[in-house]
Amino acid sequence: MADTSTPTSDAAARYAALLQLLRTADVIWDASRVFFERWEVTPAQFNLLNLLADAAEGMTQSDLSRELLTHRSNITGLVDRLEDRGWVKRREQAGDRRAWRVMLTAVGRRRVADILPHYHRAAERLWEGAGPAEARRLLEVLQRIAGNAQAAAERLAGRSS
Amino acid sequence: MADTSTPTSDAAARYAALLQLLRTADVIWDASRVFFERWEVTPAQFNLLNLLADAAEGMTQSDLSRELLTHRSNITGLVDRLEDRGWVKRREQAGDRRAWRVMLTAVGRRRVADILPHYHRAAERLWEGAGPAEARRLLEVLQRIAGNAQAAAERLAGRSS
DNA sequence: TGCCAATTGTTGATATGTCAACAATCAGGT
DNA sequence: ACCTGATTGTTGACATATCAACAATTGGCA
Structure with a gap:
């Protein structure tokens, strides 16, 4: 994860590009943490909220874990914390008593709508010079x-x- | 983090590419976790070991945190666990009693040398078709x-x- | 109908990551 | 020599992530 100079061979270029890929994702993630501080939300929380914003009927926690590429058990705590803060709610899933239907509250929906324009502008600015x-x-x-x-x-x- | 279809506008393409960037880094990280299981090492641990392999005199924990883009306090536990397993050691840093010089043990050096060829081959395979x-x-x-x-x-x- | 395999969410153990606060130490200027 | 500000590593609180194991439930099939 160290050498960022210009590589000579094709293999070296491929390796350098992979390292830069991981490094860039890391930098974006860190920048987004700073960005979301204004709303006292973490990047992981925002990604979940952003998904729910497009799901009028809500999503099960398994659905969320598949979309967010994360383990089921991780969703439990994420939803717990967002529920404590009143941004999402768990409702019963008709026809399946194992699962929850997780949906935005009115407050949560408003918050996401507040954040989204800033978020898209910030994402757009990452492309300056390309x-x-x-x-x-x-x-x-x-x-x-x-x-x-x-x-x-x-x-x-x-x-x- | 959901839509992976072909975008129409430039802005949509830029947004989709950013999401794919984060998603790809995630997939690579997860694949590398499975890859490193054979040696009972995590990706974060391997990255640290890999850095130390090029530092004959060792590195301070602050050096490590800068190279790995992670907080100082995170290095403490990482080095603790690797030290417990006998792959790295802490030595006094001549001329600075605040800092440690973290270096590979003979065992650690051998392990990294074992892993590296497999690692580079696996990285190279990610480029198939490009x-x-x-x-x-x-x-x-x-x-x-x-x-x-x-x-x-x-x-x-x-x-x- | 009844069994069995798969799915769902939770829990606890653990690793990785952040941050603030702290003590020890260093380094520079006066 | 001394103060002051910066640096170094650790700690504790917390968020995020994995996995294995578990109970409850579902669904298919004999």
């Missing part, structure tokens, strides 16, 4: 890398279990 | 985005403190 075609190229190569990583993880998981 | 110029373009745009995020965080931090 051309209009960059984003599409970036998206494509990132999707490929994520697919390869997913496949590698599944190969490895298949061996043990 | 052309040789992709990595350099990716590195460039990621550096720009990280710079912008860093600047945004500093602007925000400047306001409050």
Whole structure:
């Protein structure tokens, strides 16, 4: 995670780009923590709220864990804390007594609506100095890398279990 | 963190690419956790060990925290656990009684040397299906985005403190 | 109908991460 | 020599993350 100078061989360039990928995600995440401080919300909490904003009927915690790429058990505490603060509520899921339907409260919905325009503006500013075609190229190569990583993880998981 | 379909406007493409960036870093991190299980090491621990492998004289914990983009206080526990397992040791830093010099033990050095070839091969496989110029373009745009995020965080931090 | 495997959410143990506060120490200027 | 401000590592409180194990429930199938 250290060398950021210009690489010489193709392999070195690929390795450097991967390190920079992880590093950039880290920097964005840290910047977003500072950004969300104004509303006393963490990035993880905002991502959950942002998902719920598009789900009028709410989502189960398993749904949330799949969308947020995080373990079921992590959602429990995340929802607990947001519920304590009155931004979300748990309602019974009709037809399945195992699951909760997690939805925004009126307050939560208002808060998310307050934050969203600032959030999109901040995201847009991260692209300063990059051309209009960059984003599409970036998206494509990132999707490929994520697919390869997913496949590698599944190969490895298949061996043990 | 949900929509991965092809975006229409430039702004939508930029937003989608950012989400994919965070998602890809997450997937890589999770895959690396599975990968490192064989050696009973976590990704965070490996990153620290990997840094130390290039520092014959060791590094202080502050040095480590700067390179790993993590808080000083996080390094304490990381080094504690690695020290308990005998992979690193703390030695006195000549000329500064506040600091430790953290270095690999002989065992730790051997373990890192065992892992590294597998690690580089696994990293290389993430690029399957991508052309040789992709990595350099990716590195460039990621550096720009990280710079912008860093600047945004500093602007925000400047306001409050 | 009744069994069994899968799913859902929670809990507890643990690792990783932040921050504020603290003691010890260092470094520079007077 | 002395004060002052910065740096170093640790601690404790907390948020976020994993996993295994558990109880409750669901759903399919013999």
